[in-house]
Amino acid sequence: MKKLYLVLKILIILAALIAVGYLATTPDSEVILKRPWFEKTGDTDYNISKKVYSGDIWEVYKDGRKVLWLQNEPGFLISAAILPAGTEPAKHQFVNAKALDPLEENNLQKLLAQSQGFEEYLYLLDKSGYILKMAGSTLTIRSNTQGQYGGDLRIGAGNIGIHDYEIDGVKKTGLTATLWVSVRDKSAENKTITVYIGQSFEINKYKITVHDIQGELVTLRIWDVSK
Numbered sequence: 001m002k003k004l005y006l007v008l009k010i011l012i013i014l015a016a017l018i019a020v021g022y023l024a025t026t027p028d029s030e031v032i033l034k035r036p037w038f039e040k041t042g043d044t045d046y047n048i049s050k051k052v053y054s055g056d057i058w059e060v061y062k063d064g065r066k067v068l069w070l071q072n073e074p075g076f077l078i079s080a081a082i083l084p085a086g087t088e089p090a091k092h093q094f095v096n097a098k099a100l101d102p103l104e105e106n107n108l109q110k111l112l113a114q115s116q117g118f119e120e121y122l123y124l125l126d127k128s129g130y131i132l133k134m135a136g137s138t139l140t141i142r143s144n145t146q147g148q149y150g151g152d153l154r155i156g157a158g159n160i161g162i163h164d165y166e167i168d169g170v171k172k173t174g175l176t177a178t179l180w181v182s183v184r185d186k187s188a189e190n191k192t193i194t195v196y197i198g199q200s201f202e203i204n205k206y207k208i209t210v211h212d213i214q215g216e217l218v219t220l221r222i223w224d225v226s227k
Helices: 002-024 028-033 102-113 118-127
Strands: 038-040 046-048 056-062 065-071 075-078 090-092 096-099 131-142 145-149 153-167 170-183 191-196 200-203 206-214 217-224
Touching: 065 102, 096 102, 102 118, 118 131, 131 153, 153 191, 153 206, 153 217, 170 206, 191 200, 191 206
Parallel strands: 075 096
Antiparallel strands: 038 046, 056 065, 056 131, 065 096, 075 090, 131 145, 131 217, 145 153, 153 170, 170 191, 200 206, 206 217
């Protein structure tokens, strides 16, 4: 009887230890969710340690070849292969992507299928040996409205139209827009600037390029260049 009691006591202790070990172990999904940050290691190379934002554009490389272009927003999965006439690219709920290398496309699709979100997809790409390069974030602003990037950059747009401007002292006429740019808690750096397509400027930790001006819309490409 004593032996049976002793065995039962040992089994209870083992069960308790297993339960404690299970509770103390972080599931893989939690580890991924705790790594949604990317840290810059070069001019454009990032490793996991810095937050990504909606609209961010990334380029993915393998053995020096660019194999994938992707953007952090719902969109389409465009194959590197030529689709049959009348076939539409597949839609996707959290990524807009274009495969650039048929040899890698199958593996890239498998990693995407394992991902629950954009940040997890970047994590799996990084873990699988792909090189990730930040190519900026796209921000489109309608005239007389304001857009924002991250938690501190605010940009208003207006006065869109055909105007005269100069590039390196040469006078030109074309589409321009006025931007009102501000950074939270950095009012001394606020600026109002008239811009043309292709123009770049910097404010605080951001580099901004005017990608397009069309109708009532101004499209900007934004990089966080902070160290």
